[in-house]
Amino acid sequence: MSRPTTVRTRGTLVIDVEACKGCDLCIASCPPGVLVMTDLETNSRGYRYPRLLPGCTGCQACSQICPDFVFQVYKYETPLELPAATP
Amino acid sequence: MVDDFVPALIDVGAHHLCPGCGEPIAMRIVLEAVAELDLTRRTIAVFGIGCYTAFSNNLDVEVLQALHGRAPSVATGVKRARPDSIVCTIQGDGDMVSEGLQEVLHTAARGESVTCIMLNNGVFGETGGHMSAATVVGQRTKTSLEGRDPALHGRPILLASLLAQIEGAAFVARGLVNSAGNVARTKKMLLRAFEAQDRRAGFSFVEILTMCPTGWFVETEEAPDYLEGHLAAVHAPGVLKDEVDR
Amino acid sequence: MTTALTGGRRLLAGSEAIAESMVAAGCRFFAGYPMTPFTEVLEHMARLLPGVGGVCMNAESELEAIGMAWGAAATGTPAATGSTGQGLSLMQESLAEITLARLPLVVLDMARGQGDYYQATRGGGHGDYRHLVLAPADSAEAVVLLGSAFDLAERWRNPVLVMGDYYLAHTARSVTIPDPVERAVPDWGLDGSSGGTGRAKLVSFLGSRKQRDDVGYDLAAHYADCAEHTVEMTRSVEPLAEVTDTDDADVVVVAFGTPARYVQAAARALRATGVRVGCVRPISLYPFPTEAVARAADGARVVAVYENNQGQMVDDVRLAVLGRAPVTFIGGLSLDSSGFGIAPDLDVRILTGRIATALERVTTS
Numbered sequence: 053m054s055r056p057t058t059v060r061t062r063g064t065l066v067i068d069v070e071a072c073k074g075c076d077l078c079i080a081s082c083p084p085g086v087l088v089m090t091d092l093e094t095n096s097r098g099y100r101y102p103r104l105l106p107g108c109t110g111c112q113a114c115s116q117i118c119p120d121f122v123f124q125v126y127k128y129e130t131p132l133e134l135p136a137a138t139p
Numbered sequence: 140m141v142d143d144f145v146p147a148l149i150d151v152g153a154h155h156l157c158p159g160c161g162e163p164i165a166m167r168i169v170l171e172a173v174a175e176l177d178l179t180r181r182t183i184a185v186f187g188i189g190c191y192t193a194f195s196n197n198l199d200v201e202v203l204q205a206l207h208g209r210a211p212s213v214a215t216g217v218k219r220a221r222p223d224s225i226v227c228t229i230q231g232d233g234d235m236v237s238e239g240l241q242e243v244l245h246t247a248a249r250g251e252s253v254t255c256i257m258l259n260n261g262v263f264g265e266t267g268g269h270m271s272a273a274t275v276v277g278q279r280t281k282t283s284l285e286g287r288d289p290a291l292h293g294r295p296i297l298l299a300s301l302l303a304q305i306e307g308a309a310f311v312a313r314g315l316v317n318s319a320g321n322v323a324r325t326k327k328m329l330l331r332a333f334e335a336q337d338r339r340a341g342f343s344f345v346e347i348l349t350m351c352p353t354g355w356f357v358e359t360e361e362a363p364d365y366l367e368g369h370l371a372a373v374h375a376p377g378v379l380k381d382e383v384d385r
Numbered sequence: 386m387t388t389a390l391t392g393g394r395r396l397l398a399g400s401e402a403i404a405e406s407m408v409a410a411g412c413r414f415f416a417g418y419p420m421t422p423f424t425e426v427l428e429h430m431a432r433l434l435p436g437v438g439g440v441c442m443n444a445e446s447e448l449e450a451i452g453m454a455w456g457a458a459a460t461g462t463p464a465a466t467g468s469t470g471q472g473l474s475l476m477q478e479s480l481a482e483i484t485l486a487r488l489p490l491v492v493l494d495m496a497r498g499q500g501d502y503y504q505a506t507r508g509g510g511h512g513d514y515r516h517l518v519l520a521p522a523d524s525a526e527a528v529v530l531l532g533s534a535f536d537l538a539e540r541w542r543n544p545v546l547v548m549g550d551y552y553l554a555h556t557a558r559s560v561t562i563p564d565p566v567e568r569a570v571p572d573w574g575l576d577g578s579s580g581g582t583g584r585a586k587l588v589s590f591l592g593s594r595k596q597r598d599d600v601g602y603d604l605a606a607h608y609a610d611c612a613e614h615t616v617e618m619t620r621s622v623e624p625l626a627e628v629t630d631t632d633d634a635d636v637v638v639v640a641f642g643t644p645a646r647y648v649q650a651a652a653r654a655l656r657a658t659g660v661r662v663g664c665v666r667p668i669s670l671y672p673f674p675t676e677a678v679a680r681a682a683d684g685a686r687v688v689a690v691y692e693n694n695q696g697q698m699v700d701d702v703r704l705a706v707l708g709r710a711p712v713t714f715i716g717g718l719s720l721d722s723s724g725f726g727i728a729p730d731l732d733v734r735i736l737t738g739r740i741a742t743a744l745e746r747v748t749t750s
Contacts, residue, residue: 147581148580148581150595150596151596151599151600153599153600154600155600155601174581179580179581180577180578180579180580180581181577181578181580182577182580183575183576183577185456192591193600193601194600195587195589195591196587196589196591196592196594196595196596196600196601196602197595197596197600198585198595199580199581199582199583199585200577200580200581200585201575201576201577201578201579201580201585201586201587202585202586202587202588202589202595203456203459203575203587203588203589204486204587204588204589204590204591205452205455205456206478206479206482209448209452209479211452212444212448212449212450212451212452212453212455212456213452213453213455213456213459214456215442215449215452215453215456216414216416216442216452216453216454216455216456216457216458216459216460216464217456217457217459217460217575218456219414219440219442219453219456219457220413220414220440220456220457220460220462220464221460221462221575221576221577224575224576224577225577241445241446241448241449242448242449242452245445245449
């Protein structure tokens with residue numbers, strides 16, 4: 053049995069890291085679960101912020117729920133196959 | 140290099156509200172609704188006093204600042220003087236249900252063609268998280284540290300439910316902003332409320348339940364569930380009245 | 386009730402004259418709550434405004450009344466409200482903040498007696514602000530002063546209080562209502578149209594400019610701004626007073642409002658007996674006619690102050706006289722059982738007695 057090596061990715065985000073206040077709402081709101089908060093890295097205000105893993109569908113759930121206008125969501129015309137994230 | 144992600148009608152997105160606060164989400168969809176209906180050049184927003192007041196000097200729509208609880212009467216004066224404008228109020232639950240209950244009830248009774256919008260987080264947020272007339276039983280606040288006790292503090296006023304019974308009200312709805320899906324549903328309510336005003340159907344009202352992790356003593360990521368389980372269980376979401384087409 | 390007389394003069398009850406002159410002065414929005422002796426003004430405004438495309442709202446309380454007037458004023462519509470002293474007490478928070486929002490508003494106090502002097506001139510609300518205050522002595526003067534009130538409110542973007550009372554409201558007198566005035570909508574007035582332009586207007590007691598580059602208000606800057614405007618307004622507005630017979634007066638009597646007419650009648654009666662009496666009737670209570678009172682006090686042996694209260698304007702008289710002559714209070718609370726301010730001691734005999742006594746006291750000491 054082999055693990056999948058690529059993930060179908062239909063969308064991507066631009067994340068305004070400095071605007072984030074580390075509230076974590078986006079993490080739970082992401083249906084494919086491709087947002088993770090940084091562990092030790094923080095922005096200049098000391099907040100952890102989200103990073104995007106492959107597999108984004110461009111559904112905009114994150115930008116809808118974010119209170120700090122951190123996300124800009126883009127959809128690819130043709131879905132990409134991105135290398136799966138290493139755990 | 141990042142673009143400006145802030146919605147077009149908000150001048151500066153870096154507000155100083157708490158992490159995880161639901162009010163900026165609500166503000167965003169209100170302004171999106173205004174823009175989508177092409178009402179930007181007709182809208183006057185009358186602000187109450189609360190955390191959301193931080194937005195009043197920061198929006199690209201005309202703004203009139205009112206006192207705590209007193210936005211509905213001010214909105215009435217604006218609308219009567221400028222009947223072609225679209226007038227909305229932005230108030231919190233402390234502002235509208237505690238201090239200003241009389242004002243919003245009378246404004247609804249008069250069938251005033253304004254849209255009152257209440258950001259309900261069950262606390263007086265700006266002053267630090269105190270019990271308001273909308274606080275639910277069992278909710279801990281700084282003035283009900285053991286949780287709201289009906290014997291001592293009575294029970295919450297469910298304002299949208301009250302307003303739905305007033306004949307002058309054409310559209311009354313309650314929405315939440317604790318998930319992307321709920322945000323989308325609430326925005327539809329706002330669109331319908333502004334439509335009610337534009338068609339002069341009568342008073343319109345949208346209550347938006349917002350997260351307040353600070354006022355609720357919960358972690359930011361727990362606040363959406365708290366909102367669902369505690370506030371929305373009492374202040375039930377949905378469209379309570381839609382007589383826009385009557 | 387109106388009766389046609391010659392040449393534009395009509396016999397009108399004071400309340401009606403006040404309402405007609407407000408409409409003539411350009412008022413197009415009025416909100417109020419019934420309360421004696423203000424109620425009839427509200428009734429007349431409700432009757433008159435729709436005919437000129439204006440709006441009159443019978444609000445659900447004085448708080449809503451001032452709120453509605455605030456909203457209308459913010460659109461640049463000439464707006465007014467009013468009540469009696471108690472109702473104005475309810476409106477104080479809004480009155481204070483409307484001043485900080487730099488809005489024109491004419492506010493009527495149809496008072497019960499003269500006990501609202503402090504409330505009007507010291508500002509009955511919180512914080513540091515000033516209202517212009519005008520006090521007509523009869524409805525003929527009121528109709529003129531109301532026009533000035535709307536002019537001043539517009540010019541200074543500040544509330545202007547006009548003090549009336551039960552007598553003013555209910556006395557019928559032949560008056561000429563001034564010709565209608567057209568007022569242009571100011572460019573700061575809200576109507577929605579500057580939305581989306583990057584320069585959307587703001588009317589706020591927290592600040593006068595949108596902060597494009599940061600959130601939050603700079604209250605220190607805003608309050609300093611407002612204070613500067615207040616100073617300029619106080620310095621520039623000409624104080625008004627009616628001064629009679631003070632050049633050679635031994636006793637100068639100071640009184641305002643409708644009681645001043647009785648005081649002036651008493652002064653004339655005393656003059657006829659050889660007593661040298663003069664009168665100063667402040668017409669603007671803020672700014673107070675300090676100079677006029679000071680000049681009248683020069684050479685007088687005593688300054689007597691009559692007012693229907695326990696002594697309020699007397700403070701301003703003392704400050705104006707500043708030791709040139711002794712200042713004595715010959716007023717007092719005078720009410721009938723209704724409490725509406727019908728003063729039993731508004732009787733020329735009583736007043737001449739008090740004025741004469743005031744003079745006697747200084748001449749025999």
